[in-house]
Amino acid sequence: MPEPSERTILHVDANCFFVSCHVARDPARLAGRPAAVAGDPERRAGVVLSASYEARRLGVHGAMPLGEALRLCPHLVVIPPDFGLYRERSGRMHALFREFSPLVEPFSIDEAWIDLTGCGGLGPAGVVARAIQRRLQAELALPASIGIGPNKLLAKMASGLRKPRGITELSRADVPLLLWPLPVADLFGVGPALAARLAAWNVRSIGDLARLGPAFLERRLGQTGRQLWVAAHGRDDAAVDPAVGEAPKSVGCSVTLGRDVWTCSDARPVLLDLSEKVARRLRARRLVATTVTVTLRDSTFRDRSRSASLADPTDSGADLLRCALGLAAPALDGSTGYRLLGVTATRLGDADRAVRQPTLFDGAMPLAAEHRRAAERAADAVRDRFGDGAIVPALLLPPPRRPAHPRRAG
């Protein structure tokens, strides 16, 4: 498969992004301090979402339980997360990138690829990278590492080589010298499970993986195996696609609870809240969903999920809740407690083009549904104007009723 040649791609990674956003807002209190954005102050639990480099030097890292972080670093400044702040900063960061090229693909809230191919008038890639880095620092107070490569994979790997504030170029020719000595778990796409399987075949480094036969990997790991082998050779022909992120494939909401839930009546208010949040985000993006998935996590961290498809795509919290309750009910029989509940909407479509299937019951029922949707949209408008506390969601929803029986195969 020929790779598009001579592309120039940057990968920009804002260093410890969440913490940096807070430092930018309150430098007097936070600059130079060991600080971490973490968890849920109400539950006095949760994990570290982002740690400053001062905290990292003391052993604090992302995904670490807050209790352990405080044991390692008793003077850690713990900052509650503010996702509104992160979204706002992220939007400004991505807007800045688009001043350099129209081909910007956001990868996450704090990372993006920028395709500079054909933007030669801006100067060499290293000069552009330095300009972006300087402007991020000057205008948004965000430190960033930037990787330069001939494709997205090598740009991404390069940005990870020097943190914080590095600028690193990785060409195809550099792969054997710079990439192959790294642990295989450092390769994008290799997580703990794959690393363990690879270790069983004596694959420790990215070079070990590259030297393995692609047929061997494909036989054992399927498509994933072939992709890994290609990645280990530094090859990647995926385009930088600005449309990624514009059309989400799922919209979900989940919550870890302070106390396990065992029964439907325990779970109902939680599922109500989650369904409402998902529905509001669907409506805000003018999307409707056809499939609803409920996730339940038990105390041993085993997840189970149940999903079902609706006859009509919906953006209504009441529809999501009804389906979610029906899906969750069999598991909520009182025999197992669950620490996390989630509701996810998938098979998304454009709300403006959604056509409802006519049913045998056309008449009073759809009219009621239309009234309810109108009420939910009116509530969105009130919340936008007066804030989230202005509406009590339960008042908008019908009383509890028999769980719907999701359509099943067979």
Added chain:
DNA sequence: TCTGGGGTCCTAGGACCC
């Protein structure tokens, strides 16, 4: 120390249709 929340993609098996 006790384990977040938002996503994407892949796989496997069964149903169903031709």
Added chain:
DNA sequence: TCTGGGGTCCTAGGACCC
């Protein structure tokens, strides 16, 4: 009467990313 194979859709679960 018994036996096909391919394609697609749906669901459940797992792995990965930040």
